[in-house]
Amino acid sequence: MADFQSIIDDIHQQIIAQKNYGEVAGYIPELSDIDPEKFGVSLITVNGVCYQAGDSQDLFSLQSIVKVLLLSMAYTRLGGRLWQRVGVEPSGTPFNSLGTLEYDQGIPRNPFSNAGAIVVCDVLLDLYENPRQALLDMVRRLADDDTIQYDPAVAASEKAEGYRNVALANFVRSLGNIHNDVDAVLALYFDCCSIAINTEQLCRLFLVFANNGQTLDEHYQLLNVSQTKRMNAIMLTCGFYDEAGDFAYQVGLPGKSGVGGGIVAVLPGHFSIAVWSPRLNEKGNSFRGLQFLEQFTTKTQLSIF
Ligand code: GLN
Structure with a gap:
């Protein structure tokens, strides 16, 4: 080595x-x-x-690194059925793009764009009784470190200013690929991103x-x-x-x-x-x-x- x-x-x-x-x-x-x-x-x-x-x-x-963990949580429960809600193709677009969503009928090209991760959060709200706790438990277990926490100040700051993600989530919801309350989905997404x-x-x-x-x-x-x-x-x-x-x-x-x-x-x-x-x-x-x-x-x- x-x-x-x-x-x-x-x-x-x-x-x-x-x-x-x-x-x-x-x-x-x-x-x-x-x-x-x-x-x-x-x-x-x-x-x-x-x-x-x-x-x-x-x-x-x-x-956005948390998007990998969110995807793992959804994928382990749903397997290949998850790909009906989000694709696995590179988008060639910026992380916060609205770009191809209309053409793709609300199915984000991949789970690592913001739109894709927001759809995954919608899936997690249906799959887990307490997805925030499930994510934190998983993160602490994988990292073997119980000190890891959410950062509420970062989450609140993004909630207050996250207009682009609000637009993305509403757009996807209008196309039928978000099933839960948009505010609840976004709150989960912002909280998950805030892990320190x-x-x-x-x-x-x-x-x-x-x-x-x-x-x-x-x-x-x-x-x-x-x-x-x-x-x-x-x-x-x-x-x-x-x-x-x-x-x-x-x-x-x-x-x-x-x-x-x-x-x-x-x-x-x-x-x-x-x-x-x-x-x-x-x-x-x-x-x-x-x-x-x-x-x-x-x-x-x-x-x-
Ligand atoms: N929370 C950030 C956002 O939605 C995550 C983006 C990123 O890390 N690329 O804009």
Whole structure:
């Protein structure tokens, strides 16, 4: 195995020296208070060895990364029937796009767009008596960490300003693909996005996707091997919206980003890696996060390709 610690330290130091790149997400007011220079990295292997650099213990907002977990909750209960409500095709559109919804008759192209994740939240309201608790239980169990919490201030801030998501949800509802009260669906979506996490916890959480759907201690099988393959395929093709092709090209790992500045990626059978830096590029993905991962897979020659 490569000397992960020195490679991570080298890339971290090199990237941190560069200034003037990207902007912190401002459309969720609470997120704009974060120190834009924060930069943390964690990597955990399927043997349980952990490597860290920088602000790996600082909490940030999970945001769209939670869409992978929401999808897992719906997929494990419904299996392939879920694909009647949301597709698995890359959209080539921004995360908050209304773009193809009318043409697609309210079936979002994939579950990692906002529209897709909002439909998944509608599904979860039907499947789980208390989906917020079920999500938190799952996150804490996968990350083996009972301290992980929702951040009510971030959720309230997005609820107050989330006009685009309100429009998306109402539009999908008008096309018949949301069945519950729109406000209840959106409240669930905003709450789920608000989970506070650090890169080490995020790595632990996503190790399941590098480990055939199972926690390292083998006590919890979230997904079977085939379902894990499919989740990783959706992350690879849809995890970065209209930058998914570029991420596959530059980095070559299944992964997911969020506007909190986090990115998590996995090399199945080997490791999960999480990077957090709040400044985003114009596609809403962490600027330094992308740079870091591109250099990491290039230097180590470890990617799915
Ligand atoms: N909560 C955010 C939103 O709906 C999530 C977007 C993201 O992280 N890309 O806008």
